[in-house]
Amino acid sequence: MAAFSKDINQGELSHHLARSLGFSTSPTATFHSPSSSNYGVSAASRTAASAAAKHLKPFATEDIKILLLENINQTGRDILAEQGYQVESLKTSLPEDELIEKIRDVHVIGIRSKTKLTARVLKEARNLIVIGCFCIGTNQVDLQYAADHGIAVFNSPFSNSRSVAELVIGEIIALARQLGDRSNEMHNGTWNKVSSKCWEIRGKTLGIIGYGHIGSQLSVLAEAMGMSVIYYDVVNLMAMGTARQVPTLEALLRGSDFVSLHVPELPETRNMIGQQQFEQMKHGSYLINASRGSVVDIPALIQAMRTGKIAGAALDVYPNEPAGNGDYFTDDLNPWCTELRSLKNVILTPHIGGSTEEAQRAIGIEVGQALVRYVNEGTTLGAVNLPEVNLRSLTMDQPNHARVIFIHQNIPGVLRKVNEILADHNVDKQMTDSRGDVAYLMADISDVDTATIKDLYERLESLSSRIMTRILY
Numbered sequence: 001m002a003a004f005s006k007d008i009n010q011g012e013l014s015h016h017l018a019r020s021l022g023f024s025t026s027p028t029a030t031f032h033s034p035s036s037s038n039y040g041v042s043a044a045s046r047t048a049a050s051a052a053a054k055h056l057k058p059f060a061t062e063d064i065k066i067l068l069l070e071n072i073n074q075t076g077r078d079i080l081a082e083q084g085y086q087v088e089s090l091k092t093s094l095p096e097d098e099l100i101e102k103i104r105d106v107h108v109i110g111i112r113s114k115t116k117l118t119a120r121v122l123k124e125a126r127n128l129i130v131i132g133c134f135c136i137g138t139n140q141v142d143l144q145y146a147a148d149h150g151i152a153v154f155n156s157p158f159s160n161s162r163s164v165a166e167l168v169i170g171e172i173i174a175l176a177r178q179l180g181d182r183s184n185e186m187h188n189g190t191w192n193k194v195s196s197k198c199w200e201i202r203g204k205t206l207g208i209i210g211y212g213h214i215g216s217q218l219s220v221l222a223e224a225m226g227m228s229v230i231y232y233d234v235v236n237l238m239a240m241g242t243a244r245q246v247p248t249l250e251a252l253l254r255g256s257d258f259v260s261l262h263v264p265e266l267p268e269t270r271n272m273i274g275q276q277q278f279e280q281m282k283h284g285s286y287l288i289n290a291s292r293g294s295v296v297d298i299p300a301l302i303q304a305m306r307t308g309k310i311a312g313a314a315l316d317v318y319p320n321e322p323a324g325n326g327d328y329f330t331d332d333l334n335p336w337c338t339e340l341r342s343l344k345n346v347i348l349t350p351h352i353g354g355s356t357e358e359a360q361r362a363i364g365i366e367v368g369q370a371l372v373r374y375v376n377e378g379t380t381l382g383a384v385n386l387p388e389v390n391l392r393s394l395t396m397d398q399p400n401h402a403r404v405i406f407i408h409q410n411i412p413g414v415l416r417k418v419n420e421i422l423a424d425h426n427v428d429k430q431m432t433d434s435r436g437d438v439a440y441l442m443a444d445i446s447d448v449d450t451a452t453i454k455d456l457y458e459r460l461e462s463l464s465s466r467i468m469t470r471i472l473y
């Protein structure tokens with residue numbers, strides 16, 4: 001407590017309190033064995049830690065090393081830097097050898113889609129406790145390897161929902177008014193003023209397939225534009241505004257002037273819109289897909305457009321998408337690209353549904369906060385590869401409490417052994433959950449001193465089921 005009053009004013013107290021739930025993968029190293037420290041902490045601070053460990057508590061976060069690659073948004077960088085962590089931020093991804101060199105040293109890495117965290121790379125990441133994917137997808141990370149080694153992975157699946165919904169609204173109007181074609185004609189010097197088969201969207205019916213984060217946002221926006229909204233979802237969901245859930249996909253297709261897809265990529269959603277579904281759609285209706293490329297059978301769409309059954313389509317996602325920008329949208333990528341490109345009133349965009357500055361900022365905040373929560377409090381809510389475990393935060397009036405986190409193999413008998421180790425202490429609260437072969441235990445215990453923490457840590461580390469032990473205090 002002396003350190004609080006000496007180093008920070010009262011206004012900052014609550015902020016530092018969160019930080020005081022500091023980080024220690026290895027109390028042994030922090031308190032007693034500088035040479036074995038895996039923190040990269042300076043010799044001076046280690047000496048100080050040994051001499052006055054309690055005073056150092058609020059500053060433990062300075063030892064956390066974070067590497068951010070691929071130009072992570074400023075919002076995320078700020079959240080991590082504000083914690084006092086050592087943050088190195090690079091604009092690009094790194095070649096594998098350089099990545100391996102750098103990752104050896106860090107506790108946290110933040111990436112986007114270009115950095116591949118394979119088992120080969122992660123094997124070298126001896127201090128790593130958490131990976132932040134500042135994006136939607138996590139395919140670039142070997143999630144199983146990470147879980148098996150107690151490394152949590154977080155992403156941001158829903159930060160760009162609004163961006164996608166807004167794009168779709170724009171496309172509904174653009175298709176109804178054939179804007180893409182008129183604009184192309186003008187770019188080619190042709191004045192072609194037409195009103196035939198151009199429509200207002202007011203009073204038309206939008207059918208939304210998949211009423212999740214994006215679908216429900218779209219519902220609100222579409223109603224505000226005067227559209228009627230119906231939706232189909234495998235789950236019964238409360239309608240926004242006056243939207244109405246319909247019982248079958250067929251009912252949705254038969255009743256909609258515009259159909260917009262917002263389902264995940266699953267075996268059941270693969271080609272969920274194909275020849276049969278196009279036949280069920282209204283003559284002259286429109287299709288929009290900004291979900292996943294596998295959901296629409298594109299050759300069937302091309303056929304439906306040629307017959308006039310479908311009056312226009314907007315596609316943002318494709319079965320095969322190139323890894324980088326360039327002249328890749330050809331038949332080498334997907335065998336029907338040339339044919340699709342030749343169709344009238346088809347808007348083709350390169351998977352930009354979620355690509356806005358706002359979404360990038362929101363992703364920075366969401367993933368940044370998840371990383372801080374995990375580092376400081378061990379909370380795995382939102383982790384994609386570990387069970388989701390959370391306990392309410394320790395507070396200032398619990399100065400001698402410690403939070404024990406024990407990530408272990410999900411095998412019989414572990415909890416008995418862990419609770420034997422914790423048995424001499426008052427366990428205020430405890431939670432454990434498993435996901436596949438990996439289990440995550442979190443327990444808050446009271447009245448512990450640094451010697452006890454060291455003892456607990458060493459005994460937990462000696463259990464054969466142990467994957468990773470962390471004690472936050």
Ligand SMILES: NC(=O)c1ccc[n+]([C@@H]2O[C@H](COP(=O)([O-])OP(=O)(O)OC[C@H]3O[C@@H](n4cnc5c(N)ncnc54)[C@H](O)[C@@H]3O)[C@@H](O)[C@H]2O)c1
Nearest residue numbers: 210211212213214215233234262263264265290291353354
């Ligand atoms: N174009 C882009 O840039 C972009 C950006 C973000 C998300 N997406 C994609 O958009 C899609 C929707 O994202 P979200 O965040 O709204 O997801 P979400 O998980 O919030 O919602 C998906 C909804 O689909 C429903 N669903 C699942 N299977 C279904 C089925 N067979 N039939 C009908 N409904 C079904 C679910 O119950 C859920 O309500 C995802 O595929 C996502 O990958 C694309």
